[in-house]
Amino acid sequence: METRVEEISYKRKKVTAKPAPHGRHELPAHLPRHDLVIEPAEDTAGLAKIGEEITEELDYQPGSLFVNRYIRPKYARADGSGIIISPLPSRPIEKGIAGPGLLAHLAISKYLDHLPLYRQRQQFKRQGVDLSDSTLGDWIKATCELVMPLYNLHKEEILKRSYLMADETPIRVLDGKRKGQTHTGYFWVYYDPLNKEALFDYRQNRSREGPNRMLAGFRGYLQVDGYNGYDETGRRDGVTLLGCMAHARRYFEKALPNDKKRATWMLEKIRLLYMIERFAGNQQLTFEERLVLRRENALPVMTEMRAWLDHEKLQVLPKSLMGKAIGYMSTFWERLMLYLEDGRFEIDNNLVENAIRPVAIGRKNYLFAGSHNGAQRAAILYSLISTAKLYGHDPYVYLKDVISRIADHPHKRLQEFLPVNWGK
DSSP, X not given: OOOOOXXXXXXXXXXXXXXXXXXXXXXXXXXXXXXXXXXXSSXXXXXXXXXXXXXXXXXXXXXXXXXXXXXXXXXXXXXXXXXXXXXXXXXXXXXXXXXXXXXXHHHHHHHTSOOOHXXXXXXXXXXXXXXXXXXXXXXXXXXXXXXXXXXXXXXXXXXXXXEEEEEEEEEEEEOTTSTTOEEEEEEEEEEETTTTEEEEEEESSOSTHHHHHHTXXXXXXXXXXXXXXXXXXXXSTTEEEEOOHHHHHHHHHXXXXXXXXXXXXXXXXXXXXXXXXXXXXXXXXXXXXXXXXXXXXXXXXXXXXXXXXXHHTXXXXXXXXXXXXXXXXXXXXXXXXXXXXXXXXXXXXXXXXXXXHHHHHHHHHHOXXXXXXXXXXXXXXXXXXXXHHHTTOOHHHHHHHHXXXXXXXXXXXXXXXXXXXXXX
16 A cells, blocks of 8 residues: 655644733823932932833822912002902802802712712811801802803703603602601603703602693604603604603513513514614614614514514413513504604613613712702703713813803803803
8 A cells, every 4th residue: 555645734824922911001191290200329420321210100189179369459540549450250159259160069079979068068177178068058059040041051952852862760859848858859851862962850740741841842753661741742743752662671571580481582572673773883874874774674573573462462461561561562562663764763762861870879879859949950960961971071171161151151152151062
């Protein structure tokens, strides 16, 4: 038997091992650097410097209070006709001692960082400045009065939009009529997903009166959950209600332990719909492209879901968890289908729920609002601060600038302070 020697050669990609990452992150370049030069103890006179070793350390100095002194020299006119002195610049609180930076800090700390005023007071006391709770509360009130015209303009602009989301969340409020008792009020939140703007409005209850009054002049598409408080608004001419797939999904998630087979089937179909939305987002599709993608891929899935609902609702008890899930989705089916009609629309109203989240975190810290007026003031600051954050602004820098200049700013140019325009 003849043995042949065969030479085989091939090429393959060589994987270069990545160097093991260091255990520390590079410190951001925008942070100020304080150089501390440490010379050798040995005498270096006459020696040539050949380089240097630099070690960076991240440190922190607590925020500190300081005093602005406005010094205005006075001059006597030579002819004895009087005194010359420069007028004081406008200040946020007339004859008050709080500057714009402090007022902005109070508001941001409470409504963005969820630090109640009494805790802020404790921080100030550690710096040797004792400010009463009532003083801090008055400063928040004065800040809201200062920016109230901007809030009203912000509200007016958002309510002109043709597509909004809406949701509501409870807030406990001290009841002035019953000492020590709290009343459950509600923040109603309206969100523009196309322009990333949030509007908070406080109402003393959860009745339909809240959205009815706020949306009296609104015309367009309103995306909501199944709460019937929006139904009257939805019956107005020019208003169409869109549904929220996330709320429909939650009903099937609740039914999963009791009816795993049916719940799993529907949850898988809903998962496919969200995969399509995620693909559109990852590919950064235009609204037109997203609409085409939905009609080609999501519409067949929705058609299958509709047929399944019609069949299965006859097989389950209406009051069972699965019966309620099927009933909810069936009731709002037309609203749920509408997102397939326009690429601008979202499949759910999770974006407005995200806008509400700071309220949910905040009420765990400051527990309740001191009054109904206090809750409405919170709505004003939540609206401006959250929208500034959505636009990528530093909320403190934004609010401080507004507080510093709004008193002297021409009213007809007030729109320059809206988060969408600020900084341009």
